[in-house]
Amino acid sequence: MSGSRWTEDTAAEWLRGRLHGDLTDHQVYYFKCLGAGAETNRWLDGRTNAGTVGLAPITTWPYTGTRWRAHRLPDGAWAFRCLGEDPGNKWLDGRTANGTVGLAPNPRQPNTGARWQVLPVAGGHALKCLGAVAGAGKRFLDGVTASATTALAPHADPPYTGTHWELRPERWWVGCNFIPSTAVNQLEMWQRETFDLPTIKRELGWAHDLGFNVVRVFLHDLVWQSDAAGLIERMKAYLDSAAAQGISTLFVFFDDCWNSNPGLGPQPPPIADVHNSRWVQSPSDDVVKKPDGWGRLKEYVQGVIRAFGADGRVIGWDLYNEPGGGLGPACRRAASSMPLVQQVFAWAREVAPSQPLTSGVWSNEKDKDCALLRECQLDASDVISFHRYADPAWKPSVPTEIPELRKKGRPLICTEYMARPLNSRFENHLALFNDAGVGCFNWGLVGGKTQTFLHWELEQRCEWFHDILRPWGSPYSATEAAIIRCLTGRQPADAGIQPHAIYLFKCRGHVPGNPWLDGRTATSEVGLAPHTDPPYTGTKWRAVKQMDGVFAFQCLGAVASQNRWLDGRTQNGSVGLAPDVDDTHTGTQWQPCRIENNLYIFRCLGDAEGPRLLDGRTGESKVGLTPHTGTAITGIQWELTKISDG
Structure with a gap:
C-alpha cells in the first residue's frame, strides 16, 4: 500500500x-x-x-x-x-x-x-x-x-x-557529509573492488570522537545497476560499522552536482588542486532527460528502501541532492530535473518506509523554474532540509532561512554548511543550530581524495574550505575541533576546571608580548601582564561554577573595587570587568572548551550576538573577543595553572 x-x-x-x-x-x-x-x-x-x-x-x-x-x-x-x-x-x-x-x-x-x-x-x-x-x-x-x-x-x-x-x-542530529578519504567519489566508495571498510570504520570512529551522531552518505544508481545484491551487502556492513560508533545515517539517492557522465570501473585520480574534481552526478544528464529509461531508477530506489526502510540505523532518505544544479549557473537544470524529483518521491511513497523523505532546497534564485522546483521539494518533504554556505550576516543565510522554513511546521535539518573562507563556520553555526533544534551536517570529515579542503574555484589556499581532519586523524585546527567537541557535548561538562579553585591564565599567542590575563580592578579593564607577581595581583582568578559546563571568573586583584567579574561584551568584541553576574551582565558566563590537558578556549555566552572567543593580543597587551578560530589566531588558546583549591 x-x-x-x-x-x-x-x-x-x-x-x-x-x-x-x-x-x-x-x-x-x-x-x-x-x-x-x-x-x-x-x-x-x-x-x-x-x-x-x-x-x-x-x-x-x-x-x-x-x-x-x-x-x-x-x-x-x-x-x-x-x-x-x-x-x-x-x-x-x-x-x-x-x-x-x-x-x-x-x-x-x-x-x-x-x-x-x-x-x-x-x-x-x-x-x-x-x-x-x-x-x-x-x-x-x-x-x-x-x-x-x-x-x-x-x-x-x-x-x-x-x-x-x-x-x-529532543533528538539533535549533528554530523557531517561522509565519504572515506580513500574514495574520490560515490562510485569508488561503493564498488566492490574499492569498498574500503577498514578506513570507513576508522574514520567513523573519529566522527564519534568529535561528538557526531549522524552522517549523510551518497549512493549511486550505477552501482545498483551493476551489482544490486553486492551494494545491499556493503550497505549492511557500512551500517554495522556506523552503528558500532553510535552513528546513524541519512542516505542520498540522486545528485545533480559536478561531472555529468559517470562510469563504472576504476575511477580516475583526483585532478591536482581542484575541489571535488571526480564527483559524479547520479543519474547522468542523459538519463535525467529520458523518462523512458527510468525503470531501473525506480528499481534502485525501491530496492534499497525495501532493504532498509524499517532499519532504525537509517534516519531518513534524502531523495535528490541539489536538483537542477550541476556545473554552471545555479539552477540551470531546474525544469529538466523536476519531473524526476516528483517521480522519486512517488516511488519512495509506494514502499512507505518508516523514515522520513526529504530533498534539500538550496537555491533562492528568483527564476520561475527555480522557484517552482523549490516549492516542489518543500511540499513533498516529510521533514524540511536545506543547504546554506554563507556568513550568518548575509541574506540569505542560516539565521534567515530557519525562521522562514520553520513556518512549514516540520522539523528542519541543514544537510550542507561550513565553508571557512565564506565565514560559514562551526563557531558561528553549531550553537545556533542547537538552540533552534535544527539538525546539521557540515560538508566533509577527512581531507582525502575528494580534495574538498580546496576552494570551489582556483583561488589561493589560505585556509581549508571544507573538512575537519587530516588523513591520519589529527584536526586541521585543534581549536576548531575543541569547539566542536564542546558544542556537541562530547567534552565532559566542566572540562577539568575545579569550582572555587584559583587559576592563572596564560595566553599562548605566537606574537611576542605579555601573556598573563590581568584584571585591572581600579579601572574595570582587562589586559595582559608580563608576570603574575606583584603588582600584577589581578592575574589571579577564581572559577565560580554557574551550572554544569558554565563558569564565571572572579578577579582577585588587590585594589578594592566592585567590578571583578570577567565580562565579554559580545556586542562590540571588548572584554572588561563587571560588578556582578546577573542578567544585565550575561557576558560573565563562560563555556570552557578543552583542547588538551590544561589548554583551553573560552566561549562567552553573552546574550548579544557578536564575537565570542576570548582572545589575547600579546603584541598589544590587550584582550578582546574574536569571532572564529583559525591556524593564525593563536591568542584564543589559554593555558590554565591552578595555584590554589580556593
Whole structure:
C-alpha cells in the first residue's frame, strides 16, 4: 500500500525520543502533561514575550516555546530554560508565594522558584519547585488541560493529575557529509573492488570522537545497476560499522552536482588542486532527460528502501541532492530535473518506509523554474532540509532561512554548511543550530581524495574550505575541533576546571608580548601582564561554577573595587570587568572548551550576538573577543595553572 506525506504531528514525533533514566544536562526536552481531560493542549509552552507559561496543542511553529533546555545547577537542582524565539524572560519559575507559574530572568537569587527537583512518578515525572518562599504549600508544576494554563499544586497525587509529565528528549542530529578519504567519489566508495571498510570504520570512529551522531552518505544508481545484491551487502556492513560508533545515517539517492557522465570501473585520480574534481552526478544528464529509461531508477530506489526502510540505523532518505544544479549557473537544470524529483518521491511513497523523505532546497534564485522546483521539494518533504554556505550576516543565510522554513511546521535539518573562507563556520553555526533544534551536517570529515579542503574555484589556499581532519586523524585546527567537541557535548561538562579553585591564565599567542590575563580592578579593564607577581595581583582568578559546563571568573586583584567579574561584551568584541553576574551582565558566563590537558578556549555566552572567543593580543597587551578560530589566531588558546583549591 502506498504511503503519504507525513502529518505535522508525525514529523514532530521524529524529533522526540524517550527518556530512559535520569535527565541529561544541556539536553532539550518537551514536557507533555499527562493530566486527565481533553487532549487538545498538552505541551508546556513558555510565552517569552509575555513572561507566562501555558499549554500548547503542538510542538512545532508557532509554538517555539515548547522546547526547554535542562541545566543542572551546582547544588544538584535543575533549571529549565525556554528556547522560544521571542525575547523576554526564559527560565521556568514557580511562584510559591501565590501558586502561579511564569518565567524568570535567571535561576539565581532572588529567583529561587526557578530551581526544580525532578521526581519519578507513575508514568512520568513530577517537577517540585524549590522556591524559598513557603507560601500556601503549593510546589508541584500542574498543567490545567481544560484551560491550557499552568499553576502550582500542593501535591502530585489525584485530583492533581496534571502534575504528571512525560519528558521527551529532543533528538539533535549533528554530523557531517561522509565519504572515506580513500574514495574520490560515490562510485569508488561503493564498488566492490574499492569498498574500503577498514578506513570507513576508522574514520567513523573519529566522527564519534568529535561528538557526531549522524552522517549523510551518497549512493549511486550505477552501482545498483551493476551489482544490486553486492551494494545491499556493503550497505549492511557500512551500517554495522556506523552503528558500532553510535552513528546513524541519512542516505542520498540522486545528485545533480559536478561531472555529468559517470562510469563504472576504476575511477580516475583526483585532478591536482581542484575541489571535488571526480564527483559524479547520479543519474547522468542523459538519463535525467529520458523518462523512458527510468525503470531501473525506480528499481534502485525501491530496492534499497525495501532493504532498509524499517532499519532504525537509517534516519531518513534524502531523495535528490541539489536538483537542477550541476556545473554552471545555479539552477540551470531546474525544469529538466523536476519531473524526476516528483517521480522519486512517488516511488519512495509506494514502499512507505518508516523514515522520513526529504530533498534539500538550496537555491533562492528568483527564476520561475527555480522557484517552482523549490516549492516542489518543500511540499513533498516529510521533514524540511536545506543547504546554506554563507556568513550568518548575509541574506540569505542560516539565521534567515530557519525562521522562514520553520513556518512549514516540520522539523528542519541543514544537510550542507561550513565553508571557512565564506565565514560559514562551526563557531558561528553549531550553537545556533542547537538552540533552534535544527539538525546539521557540515560538508566533509577527512581531507582525502575528494580534495574538498580546496576552494570551489582556483583561488589561493589560505585556509581549508571544507573538512575537519587530516588523513591520519589529527584536526586541521585543534581549536576548531575543541569547539566542536564542546558544542556537541562530547567534552565532559566542566572540562577539568575545579569550582572555587584559583587559576592563572596564560595566553599562548605566537606574537611576542605579555601573556598573563590581568584584571585591572581600579579601572574595570582587562589586559595582559608580563608576570603574575606583584603588582600584577589581578592575574589571579577564581572559577565560580554557574551550572554544569558554565563558569564565571572572579578577579582577585588587590585594589578594592566592585567590578571583578570577567565580562565579554559580545556586542562590540571588548572584554572588561563587571560588578556582578546577573542578567544585565550575561557576558560573565563562560563555556570552557578543552583542547588538551590544561589548554583551553573560552566561549562567552553573552546574550548579544557578536564575537565570542576570548582572545589575547600579546603584541598589544590587550584582550578582546574574536569571532572564529583559525591556524593564525593563536591568542584564543589559554593555558590554565591552578595555584590554589580556593
